Amino acid sequence: MKLIHSPASPFVRKVLLTLHETGMSDRVELVNVATTALATAPEAKAANPLGKIPALIRDDGRALHDSAVICRYIDSLAGAGLYPSNDFDAMTLESMADGIMDAGVLMVYEARLRPAEKQFEPWVEAQWGKICGALDHIEAHWMGHLDGNVTGAQIALGAALGYLDFRHDARGWRKGHGKLDDWFAAFSQRPSMKATQPA
Numbered sequence: 033m034k035l036i037h038s039p040a041s042p043f044v045r046k047v048l049l050t051l052h053e054t055g056m057s058d059r060v061e062l063v064n065v066a067t068t069a070l071a072t073a074p075e076a077k078a079a080n081p082l083g084k085i086p087a088l089i090r091d092d093g094r095a096l097h098d099s100a101v102i103c104r105y106i107d108s109l110a111g112a113g114l115y116p117s118n119d120f121d122a123m124t125l126e127s128m129a130d131g132i133m134d135a136g137v138l139m140v141y142e143a144r145l146r147p148a149e150k151q152f153e154p155w156v157e158a159q160w161g162k163i164c165g166a167l168d169h170i171e172a173h174w175m176g177h178l179d180g181n182v183t184g185a186q187i188a189l190g191a192a193l194g195y196l197d198f199r200h201d202a203r204g205w206r207k208g209h210g211k212l213d214d215w216f217a218a219f220s221q222r223p224s225m226k227a228t229q230p231a
Contacts, residue, residue: 034061035102036079036087040230042133042195043099044086049187050103052224054110060088070145100126103184114184122185125177128166129188135159136195160203163196171209178215182222190219198230 035051037044051057065085067073072083079087080097087097088105096102107114116122139159142151170189178186193216196205206213219225 033059033091034063034089036063036065036073036075036085036089038065038067038085039228040198041085042136042191042198043130045194045228045230046099046133046188046191047086047088047102047106048228049191049224050106050114050184052227053114053182053187053222054106054112056106056110059109068145069141099188100130103187107184114182114187116183121177122183125170125174125185126188128170128174129185129192132163132166132192133188133195135162136192136200140199160200163200163205167205167209167212171212175211175215186219190216190222190225194220194225194229 035044035047037047039045039048048057051060063075065073065075067076067083067085069083076085076087077083079089079095082097084097086099086102087095088102089095096105104115136159139156142156142159178189193205193212196203
């Protein structure tokens with residue numbers, strides 16, 4: 033199998049974390065691409081008509097895309113049990129983590145892909161507001177779901193918080209989120225997190 037990827041993407045990191053946690057890393061060849069919303073890499077477009085990464089090309093040549101789909105496929109191959117059947121709470125937590133990543137990526141795109149005179153600061157701050165709202169909600173209501181064995185939802189949240197450190201560290205997401213900070217500090221010690229740290 034081949035993974036069309038760029039290591040700076042938090043959605044890619046989510047897949048890489050899943051590969052490490054399931055022991056499947058040696059089953060997948062990494063194909064690194066330079067791609068953006070304005071300049072899509074041919075490999076990304078060939079694997080996913082939306083041009084988004086990650087995309088996983090299976091051994092029969094068919095591709096899977098969207099990190100949630102890819103991670104569940106990897107888990108099904110490994111039989112690792114990262115995604116308990118019909119656990120809608122876990123699905124919701126993963127969705128919040130994915131939303132944090134979405135908003136964080138959009139903030140980066142606004143700064144990198146738009147000319148300075150076309151950047152809209154209120155829109156950027158609205159994205160950060162979404163991130164803070166999700167962090168507040170997880171801190172207040174979801175910490176119990178971060179206990180116990182590693183799940184796909186935990187992996188997604190680890191990738192999301194790692195991306196905030198990587199791209200938005202100056203905004204200080206930890207302020208007011210002490211329980212999440214503690215959880216992330218412990219989760220970051222996992223070998224999978226250390227192996228997938230973006231540079």
